[in-house]
Structures are given as C-alpha cells and as structure tokens.
Amino acid sequence: MTSVMQLLDLTTPWCVHVAITLRIADRVQAGTSNVTELAREAECDPTFLRRVLRHLVAKGVFDEPAPGEFALNDTAEQLLDEGLKLSSDLDGLGGRFAHSWGTLLEAVRTGKPAYAERFGRPFWEDLDANPKLRHAFDALMGTVGHGTPDPRLTDWETVRTVVDVGGGTGGLLAEILKAAPHLHGTLVDLPQTVAESEALFEAAGVADRVTAVAQSFFDELPAGSDCYVLASILNDWPDEEVVAILRRCAAAMNDDGRVLIRGGVSPDEHAADQLTLEAVLLGGRNRSLDEFRQFALDAGLEVAKTRESPYVVELRKPTT
Template sequence: MGSDDANTILRMASLATPMALRVAVTLGLPDRLHDQDLTVDRLAGDLGVRPVPLGLLLAHLTTLGFFERTPTGYRTTEFGENLCGDSLTTVLLNLDTAGGRAELAFTELLHSVTTGQPGYDRRHGRDFWADLAAHPPLRESFDRQMAHRLRAGVPHLAAGFGWGRFATIVDLGGGPGTVLAGILAAHPATRGRLVDLDVTTAAATFAEHGLEDRAAVTAGSFFDPLPAGADAYLLVDILHDWDDEHAHLILARCVEAAAPDGRIVVVEPVGGRQAGTEMDLAMLVIFGGRERRVEEFEALAADHGLVLDSVTDAGGRSVLEFRIA
C-alpha cells in the first residue's frame, strides 16, 4: 500500500474533524462568530471553557474553512454558516440533542457487530427511547430532527401515493404530525388520528394547518392496543428502529386493530432502493435495527397474514402497502 493510500485511509478514519464539528455546534461557535469577530479569550470567558483548548479547536476548523482569522479574533466563513441556526445539520451535530447523542453510539460499533445489539444502551446506560423519556429536551430535539428530515419529502409523499382511497388513517409514532398533516392537507376527504407517547406537538401542528376538524390525537404506544377499524395504519420510519422481535409486535397490533379490508402502509428508506449503507450502521448501533429490503419486509409481514400489494417510491422513501390476506 502506497503512502497516499495510507494517508487517505487515516483521514477517512480520523475522529478529530467529526468531533470538532460536533463540539463547535454544541458550543454555538458558528452562531456566536457569525456577525462579529471575537478573540479566543472573550469566547472562552463567555462560554466558561478554557481558552487554550478552545484555540486549538478553532485553529483546526479554520484550516477546514469553517472559520477565518481576523485582526481581532475569529469569524464564521460563508461555508461555516452551514453550521448556524436551527437546521437538520445542526440538530444532528449538537451533542446535546437526540441526534448528536445518538451518533456517539458509533464508539460501540464493535459491540454491535459482535452481538447484534445496539451500542446506545452500552454508551448511555439506557436505550434510546428510555433516554428520550427521561430527558424531555432530548425528545423535543428528536421531534425537530424528524420534522426537518421529513419536511422536504412530505409534499411528494402526500401526492405520490393514493392516500385519498382511505377514509381514515391512523399514524403510529408520528411525532409532531408532519406527515399526517401533509397527507390530510392534500386529501380533503380523509380523516386521521395520530398515536404517540407525547401528542402535544402534533396537536399544535394540526391546529397550525387548520386540520383540527379532521385530525385527532391519542396518547399511546404502538405496542399497546390501537384505535380499531381504520382503513389504513401508517408506519413512517418506525420499523427500521426495531429488531425483528419488536417489529413483529408492532405489526401484530396493526393487524389486530385493522378492519378486515384494512391496509398496513410502511414508509421507510428501503434497503437496495433509497437507504444507504451508512444509515444501516446507524440503525444498528442506535437501535439494533436495520434498513430492511423489500423481501425482508415481505417475510416479516407474512407471519401476520399480510401480503405486499405495491411498492411506490415517493419523497425519498418507499411506500409499501400490505393487505390482510
């Protein structure tokens, strides 16, 4: 192996830059230096950190183009502005948010590959969902993360599948209600109900879109009995968060609640279609899950008497429609 190849591999494997970016966003450096030049000493005093280590952090990120030196300190560059404000990027990089905290589970990848178990529990002492329940700010940041992830794709998802066939849709684990609100707005004859552990944000979302008369919220878990008799039970980015054992429990609840001619609709980045290999590893270390392929979904669903009717790509995800055989 040549020295160039070795250096390339070492750069790919280095944790210095990924962690430097996360620490900078967590400290709010890009926003603080966006409209003003500040010295390291001034910044360190404002943040309550040590000036010499902070200077090392800023120096490294300056070599990468996120900050620039000025006669009076440091300033965020145009490139560095991508780390400012509230965006999917900043929500995922901030170590105080659910997304940033979850990424630290990658330090336990060896454990996950060896055992098939998530690394999150090993890193943080409890599983991801228990961590969110114990820390409301983490739950709030996770809802923001999902809203950011889905926002661009929801209009395409709402228009790219025949949701209007369903008089009633139950959205399971839909968080802030972003997807269900988009579907209901595009299909005025459809009514919806969102089921999640905390429905406060979802209620606000429906009110914001003027959907209170067609959207209801129910506090609950998709592992418990579900509202019965709906035409469709919707699982958006749910099953990939769980291993097969828990995925079977979720599907069993859906089939138990569905009308005889009801449908189970799974929306996810499906393996071999939209899902990338990096996301596969993320699902593993955080949840012990994975981005299943179409044939894996079919095998999973068959145990519950479900037959795959169609697969439609829309909004950066695949929509798998199952009927009860």
C-alpha cells in the same frame, strides 16, 4: 488510494461537534470574531478553542482573516442549521448520537445495541426520562430536521380514515389531512410526543379532523381504519418487533385496508444493508423489499405494490 490514517482521524468530527455545541458559527454571525471574545461568550478556554478553530480552518470550515479572528465561510454557514445543531450538540441529543458510535464494537460483538449499558436505559426510555432530549428528538423528526413532509404516500381519494402509527408530533399527518380534506386521521405515539401535537394540528387547521392517542404501538391499535402509516418506524426495530408492529396494524385495519411503509426500506439489497445510527441506538436497520415480503407474510399481509418518490411499500391482506 484511500488513506486509512485519514479515515481513522477523529480530530475533525470532534472539532465540528465542539464548534456546534459552543455555537461558534452563531456567535460569529452575531458579530463576535475574536477568539478570546468567542471563548468568553461560550464559557470555554480561549487557547483550546483557538486550536480547535484553526484545525477547522485547515479543513475548510471557517476562515481566519487575521490571527485570532474567525469568519464564516460557506462551509461554516452550514453550522447555523437548526437540525444540524439538534443532531450534533454534545450537550444534548447530539451527545447521545455521537457517544453511541463508541458502543459499536460491543454491538458488533453481541449483535445487540449497547445503548442501555452506556446511558443506563434503552433509547426510548432515555428520552422519556429526559424531556429536553425528547423535545430535541421530536423537533429533529419534525420540520426543523426534515423540512415539510411529503404527503404523497398513496392515492388518498380511495381512503377515508388514516392512522399514523408512531407519527411523532403529527407533522406528516397534518400534511396528509391538508392535502386530502375528506380524510380523518388518528395520531398514535408515546405520551410526551403526542402532547406536542395539539398545537401543530391547530396551526395546520386540521384539529377538527384528527384524534391523538397516547399509547404504545405494541398494544392494540385504534381499529377500523383503512390506512395505517409507518413512516421511519420499522428501521428503529429488530425483526421480531417489526413483525409485532405489522401484526398490530393487520389486526386493526379493515379487510380492504392498507399499511404504508415509508423509510427504512429499499428495493436495492446492498443499499438497504448500509450501517445507520439506528443500529447502535436501537438495534434497528434498513431492509430490502424482499425482507419485507417475508415480514408481511409473517404478519398475515402481503406486499401489494410499491411507489416511487417517496418510496412507499404498500401491504394489504391477501385476497384469497
């Protein structure tokens, strides 16, 4: 039987967050093992830190080979991961993520995210106002957090131009253009994020085949392309906004164009209904394929096909 007391215990998650925020694993890896030294380097209280680390040792994170001396083990080595640091650092984006869960009750009561009440403004505006957070988010969405994106979203041979709508700093678009040298691409995202794409496209060797546009995807999108990609976008938004974004794609695309949705959609209704961080950050959620059939209709489109690995839903304009 699952112990509810264990499920309720917040000690471990907070200790892991603190260890990551204070970069304890990195310091141990660099040669510091004594807790007093670790605390001096991390500018924190040695007694409190020792108790945090001993709790983590009891949970299997770090070893304590001699009293007050800490060493990495396989689990502690995971704390060296750069993506994990970005998403868990309480002094940065990880603090926004962790504290957002504290707004869950309000979100459940009202049906809306309470991020703005907690942090003073909605999530995307918060990132705009805090370039450090914005930079961390963009890095987390990029290769640091998710590795090299898989460009196999469709048969690119049948496409000439592609728009990555909310494409972040351009990592996925760069991979698509590398995989399909005949393609031209357009990146659409918010200004601070788009500003970081130039160096990425140069480094990927695709800068001469790409245009970067700083704009909202709730405004008119660059028109006349035959493919509009929405990768991990629609699960950030409530239903009304999902349909609004799809309508923008439908209005902009060629008559025989396609919209490719990757991320946030699942053929399994139960799997799609799991609670995710987007709910408390943004009021977003994952959806089932059937829900997308209705969104597509509302936007003047229809589900044309799906593909596996990665799972992609393709929408097109109705043929009749």
